[in-house]
Amino acid sequence: MTETVDASAIRRALDQSRGQRTQITRGAPLPIDTAHVVGACPNCGHLGATILGFPDPPYAGPQGQPRYRGAKELTKFVEELFKNPPPLPAAEDPSEASKTVGQPPNWKGLCVCGAKIMPPQPDPRTGEMVSVEGATPRRVCGVRFIKAMPGSGSELVVEALSGGDGGVPYTDGVVIRTRLLRAPLDGAETEVSDTVDDETIEKTFGRPLTLAKTWKIALDAAAKGEEVIKEVEPGYWIWAGPKEDAGLEQRVKDLVGEDKQKAAFPLAMLPQMAPMPQGPAFPQWAYEHSEAIQKGDLRAGVVMDQSATRKLLQGQMERVGLGWQEQNDGMVLVATAGELLWPMEVPIVALGAAHLGWFLGETTAAAVGETMARITEVKRFADAVRAERPEITFQAQGTQLIPKRADGTLGRALNLMDMPFRMPPGSKDFKREIRFACDELPKNLDPTRWCPCGDKAWVCARIFPARVVEQFKQATQGKTPKIIEQWNDALLVAVISDDRHVRIPTQEELEGAGLKGDIFDRRLAEELPNSIFAVDVSMHEDKNQKRALLAFGPLVASVVINDHLISALHGACGKPLRGDEVSAVVTTPNVICLHEPGFDDDRLEQVLDMGAAMDGLPADVKPPFDLSWDVSLTAAPVGRFVNLNPAPPGQGPQQGPQAQAQAPRGR
Incomplete structure (x- = not known):
């Protein structure tokens, strides 16, 4: 067994860490902690290394307790890398070609000398660490942990070496020496201290760790x-x-x-x-x-x-x-x-x-x-x-991409806040959206039964703010949609829909297709089961354990018009509300709140504010409307709902906090 290695080789490997880190973090959207680990084969001493990246999470990273908060916890975290080393492959180690094009070769877990050096790996089914029979991992000689410190103009570096200089691979009883360095983003690093403590960190970087x-x-x-x-x-x-x-x-x-x-x-x-x-x-x-x-x-x-x-x-x-x-x-x-x-x-x-x-x-x-x-x-x-679609001109207007056809007519807007992240270019969904935005239906197709994207469509009713109808009139040179019902600041409008798109036709277009009077009403009732909504739901309780269900999704507020849709929504969410009747409140087209009788008014304001925020309304902006009904949960469910956030089976909603809220938005 190798007892010592060339300490200068460890130093050369660790000195490459900042350059390697730059390659990893360049262009990264989030601050990233990196750990650069170097170790030696216990059989022959051949060095291997790896770089571990730890994305900090507002948007990524594992749930659970933080890796560290202060200097003591950070030191423990670094020392744990010595005690439980990660895989440390070397370029000369045996490998096999990856089955994925463009990916590096797969390390076999063997040293160039033939020794088995793969550390324990998690079982994909249980998550438990499983050792490789006969394997002894490379023993860690040195670690460089580098952390971004926004606002300080520098990065924090913790260097840890086994045996004092890295020349003695770590095993039980070997001393780990740590030191703290400051690495300006545009300059050479300097040693700050031969210990890592909170007071020195705050003094050096102008902020706590x-x-x-x-x-x-x-x-x-x-x-x-x-x-x-x-x-x-x-x-x-x-x-x-x-x-x-x-x-x-x-x-x-x-x-x-x-x-x-x-x-x-x-x-x-x-x-x-x-x-x-x-x-x-x-x-x-x-x-x-x-x-x-x-x-x-x-x-x-x-x-x-x-x-x-x-x-x-x-x-x-x-x-x-x-x-x-x-x-x-x-x-x-x-x-x-x-x-x-x-x-x-x-x-x-x-x-x-x-x-x-x-x-x-x-x-x-x-x-x-x-x-x-x-x-x-x-x-x-x-x-x-x-x-x-090179024959069409596309112009970016705010968060939309507007198509303009060769004849000067405008197509339907593409939503740049959503589509780029759901529809990979070249995919079937991508091509479908482009057809919907750019094309009109052939003259031989019934526009009330087909969508411009090429899929079958149906007639339904959706709630919109009154201003949407005014915008529609402006865009169609004064033409009007079919208005089924009208309330303060909101309208129930006839639309043509498929499983993804909603199009507002003119009343003239509907009547031209024979849909007026009783014929329209029958068609609307017949096609109600086609209704489909994607929703994200959350449960809330007040101080008396009364429950409220908040659903957010495209035009989901429209389910309030029909108890059969309400029952289907409630069923898709696991039927968490108690009783046969509840109250329904809608304040935006994309939010509905169902709550049990007696639900606390102040708590309801908090829940509705949360829904408005989910729909993108700034905190000081009044919702477009405020409508409420008593609805039944006992009607036969009709329609389809995709529940994106269901409650765990057999569990009631979690108790929400009851701290005093800020002043609610005006309603």
């Missing part, structure tokens, strides 16, 4: 009865305290004052106020105190100044070459790149930072990185559309 570490200190103090307010960076405060208030509530109110850019938000309420980014929230990064926060035994929250978030976003966009425009009094920043754009809601970015336990510098960097990736994908989609 993670905000979760600062949160832990504040929550530990709150658990002991203290009340804490701390500004963690300009425009961002965290607060925590015990259940019994001793002035914290007033201090938070005083901090917000009359400044409309500032607002206070309890941690537990964040998912109820707006769609939050995917990734660990306080139940993970503050897991020691999670139960107490959810029960109300600890109070914790943030005060956000959205002007600070806006300024950081603008700076990040300028650094990466994106233009920007403000909309809705600065609530929305629209990133621009040539003809293309992508909107960012400033409050959502700020609340996302609070939800994930991130600094604003990290969150805004991630948001702008994600925006760049989105715009890149949108451009790829737009280029593919133009290549698919």
